[in-house]
Amino acid sequence: MHTISWHSVELTLDECIKCNICTSYCPVAEVTDLFAGPKYSGPQAQRFRENGQPHSPDHSVDYCSGCRVCNDVCPTGVRIAEINAKARAQMVAEHGIPLRNRLLGRNELLGKAGSFAPHLANLALHNPVSRVLAEKVVGIAREAPLPRWSTEGTFSAWMKRTRHRRLRSDKKVVYFHGCATQYYEPFIGQAAVMVLEQNGYEVLVPPQNCCGLPMLSNGEFDAAERYHRGNVARLAGFGLAGYPIVGTSTSCTLTLKEEAPELLDKEDPGSQALKQATWDIFEWLRELHAEGQLSTDFRPLSPDEERLVLPYHAPCQYRAHRIGKPALEILSLIPGLDLRESHARCCGIAGTYGYKAEKYPVAMDVGRELFDFVAAQSGAEITACDSETCRWQLEHGTHLPSRHPIEFLAAAYGRYDLERRRAVE
C-alpha cells in the first residue's frame, strides 16, 4: 500500500528519546485509559510493526484523535500523529472499515447528496429520531454537532450567481473552499472572496474536490489517494503558473501542504507543486500585510463604543502548519476587538473523531479545557476559530455562536454581515 523510504514518517521514530513530553501533553491520553498516549502508539509501537506484516498488532491507536498536539510539543521532531495515522491505515487495510467511518470519510459525497434537497436533508438528519437511529445503527453520537446543509445553494453556485459582480484583476488568487464551505457554510467562502477582493485580487475557484483528510484520518488511504490525485490534476497547474492557492479550512490546507504527500508518500512534481502553492488564507494575508499591501481600512465591529470580547482558539490542525497564529495577528489590527487567546490543547472533535459514538465522551472531556476557557471570559458572546468542525464543537460545548476569523475580517471591511452571515455587496 505504501513504501518505506528514508523520507518516510515512520523512520522519524529514530528521533524519539522517550522523554514522555508528548504523553504528558496528549489531550486524549489525559482523559481516557483507552489511549495509552502518543509515545506508546507512535515511535514505541512502530518498532514492533513491519512493512507488509502478516497482521496488524494494533487496536488502541484507533483512539488517537489525530490532533497533532504531540508533533507540536515533541522536542526532537518525531512525526507521531502521522505514524499513528499510518498504523491505523494498516488496521483498516486488514480488518476493513466500518460503515460509519466510511460515511464520515465521504464528506464530499454527503455534502453533494444533501445539497440536492437541503431542506429535506436537514429535516431527515436533524431530528431526534434520526439521530437516535444513526447512533444505534451506524454509531454516530446523537449529541455530536453535525452541520446543516446550506439552503441557499452551494458556494460555487453563489460564485456563479454573482459572477457579474466579481472583481476582475491582473492579481489573481485561487481559493480552495473545501467541502464544508461548499455544502454547509458557503458564507465562509463569501467572506473570503470579500476580503480578497477588498485587497484587489480576483478570486479563481477552479473545480476541486475533497482534500482527502477525512479518509486519511479514518485509515482509507486508497480512497484518499484518488481524491488527492484529482486535486493535483486540477490545481497543480495553477501553482506551477505562480498563483497562490489559499484556503479557509485549516485542515484542508494542511492536507494539501503536508498530510497527503507525507502519508501517501507523494513525491511527484504535481503534489510538490500543489504543496508549495498552498497557503492558509491568513498566512497569506499576513504576508501581504508584511509587504504593506493589506488594506487596513477597518471599522470597529461593535456599533457602540464597547470593545468586543472575542475568545479565539487556534485549532490543533492550524498549529500543525507551524506558522504561528496569523489569524490572531491580523484580527488584532481590527480596532475595538478584545481578543482573548486560548491555549487549550484541543476542542476534542478532531475532524470526525468526536462524531463517533464511542469517542464522543472522550471528545467532550478533551474539549472541557477550551469550554472552560471560554466560560471564564466574561462578556464573551461569540467565539472565533478557523476550522469548521472545531467551530461546531465549540458551539456545542459553549452554547455560544462561533465564527471563522475571515468573517470578522470581512465584516471589519464592511463587506460582510456577521449576524446574518452573508456578503454585503
Place this chain on the structure above:
Amino acid sequence: MPTLETEILVIGGGATGAGVAWDAALRGFQVILVEKRDLTHGTTGRYHGLVHSGGRYVVKDPKSAAECIHENRILRRTHAHCIEDTGGFFVVTPEEAESDYPDRFQAACDEIGIPCTEIPVAEALRREPLLNPRISRVFEVPDASADSFLATHATVQAARMAGARILIYHQVEALLVDESNGQRRVQGAQVRDMVSGELVTIRADMTINAAGAWAGQIAALAGAEVRIIPGKGTMVAMNHRLVNTVINRCKMPSDGDIIVPIHTIVAIGTTDEKVADPENLRIEPWEVQLMLEEGEKLVPGISRARVLRAWAGVRPLYQENFTGQDSRDVTRSLALLDHPSRDGIQGFLTITGGKWTTFRMMAEKAVDRACQHLGVERPCRTADTPVPGAEQGHYWLGHRLHEIEEARLQGELVCECELVTRAMLEDAARNNPTVTLDDLRRDVRLGMGPCQGGFCTYRAVGILHELAAENRTAPVTPESPQEEIANSPWEVAYLQSPGRHVRTGSPQEVLESKVLGPASPVTDPRTPVSNPNLLLRDFLQERWKGVVPVLWGRQLKQERLDELIYLGVMNADHLPDEELASPLTDFYLFDTTPGETSPGTTPSGQEKEASA
C-alpha cells in the same frame, strides 16, 4: 563443604552446555550443569541471532554449511517459539557484480541441499524497500533469526523436566583429577557459589567441557592443552528494523557483510579478530565504522540511522593444528575433543567450535561419545523432542505489541521500549534464578530498547525491592542454596509473552495470591546482591558499556537525558553501599573504550568521558 553426586557434569551454560544437559538428561543420565554467571552470559548471549541456512559457509566451509542446514530444519521444530522466520537473502552488490562467486554459491547450495531460489531484484526491493537498488542478483535461503536467550532457557527447562540440575553462578575452581592406577581421570569439579561464596564439590563419572571461549581454561585444569582460537566479533545494533529479512552479501564471508533483524533491531555483523582474553573485550572505533561502512553497501543510508549500541562476543573457534593468522579462516565446524584418546585423560570431553545453529548437534555428538565411554547405548532424542513453549510456533515482530493490545496491558509497562510488563518482570524474577538485573534483561529484554534502561532501570529496581520486602516474611527454607536453586520453580516457556503474565484483581489480591516460593537471590533479602543501590549501579554500568562505542547523534541525546535522570536527579554516582559488589560488578566496570584498561570506572565515568 556440600558434595553432590552425578553421572554427567556439564561445564558451561551457553547454548552448547544447555544442549548437552538436555540431551544427556533425555537419555536418562543424572546431570548437573554449572555456569559461572547467568545462562547465555558468554558467547551465546552475544551473537547476532542468525539461524544459519548454511549459505554463508557453503563455498568456504561446506562441512559447517551442511551441519547448519541440517540443524536449521530441526530447530524450527524443537525451538519453534525461539525463532522468527525472517528468511534470508544473499544479494550481489555492485562490488561483486563481476565475481563468479554467485554461480559457485548457487551450485554449492544445490550440492549440499540448501534450498536456494534466485528471485527478481524487483521482488526483493518490494519486500525490502531500503535494500540497495543497485544489487544485481538475489538468492533466497531459509535463514532465520533466533532469540538465543530464550532458546537456552527453554532448553534448560527441558533438561530440568528430564531431571537435570542447573546451578548458575557456580564457577569451576578446580577439576577433581585422580591420578591413581597410573591413569589420569577427571572425577568432577570443585565449584564456587558466586553468590554465597561457598565451595561445592560435584563428583561425576563424566565431565563435559562446554565452556566455549573459556574451554581452554577449563581443559588446562585437567592438564590438557586445548588451544581455542578466540575470534572476537563486534556487532552494531540499529535502533529499529530497517530490514525484516536476513541480508547477506553473496561473497566469501568477511567483515560487516550481514544484517540480521532480531526482535526490534537489526544487527550489522561482524568482525573477526583474534583476541587473547575472551572476557574483557574492547570495541574499537574502526570496528564500528567498518560495520556502518559495509552496511551502507547493503542498505544505503544505514550509517545515518540511529545506532543503538555495539557489543562483542568471542567465537570459540577450534581447529586442531591450525597455523594460520586470520581467525576468519578457522573452520566453523564443531570440534569434539576426546581427551581419553587425545590426552589420556579419562572421564573428560570437550565440545567446542561450531555455530549457535549447530548446538544441538554438538550436544548429540558429545553425549554419544560420553555413552561410549560410560559403556551404555542410549539413542539421542533431542531432534524429536520439542522444548516447552515450542507449540506456540515461531514468534513475529509484533507479538508483544499485539498481546499488550489484546489484554490492554499498556498501563503495566515497566520497560516501555521493549514492552515489558510488571508481571513479566516479577514472574521472571520469581520463576528462574536471578542474581542481577542483567539476568532479567536476558529473560524479558528489559532495557534493550532505545533508551537503554533510561526509564526502566529505576522502576525495575523498585519492583525487585518490593519483592524482596515480601520475601522477608517468607519462611526460610532449610535447604542448601544449591538445593534451593535446583528445586526452585522454572517456567520460561512463555517468558516473553506479556499476554501470559497478567496480574488480575486488586493490588491487595495480587499480593495475597502470590506463592512465596524459594526466592531468587535478587529477591532474597538475605543476599547482599538484592541491595537496590547495587542493582541499579550494576545495570546502568552494564548498559553504558554498550553505548559508549556509539555515542554520537541521537543516541548521545538519549544518553544525555539518561544522564540527567540518573546522575542529575537521582545522584546515582553517589549512592550509599559503594563497597557492595555482585559477581558481575567487576565485569561491568571494565571499560570497553579503547585505551588503557581502567577497572574502577564508575557511572561517574560519564563525566570523566565528557571532560576527557
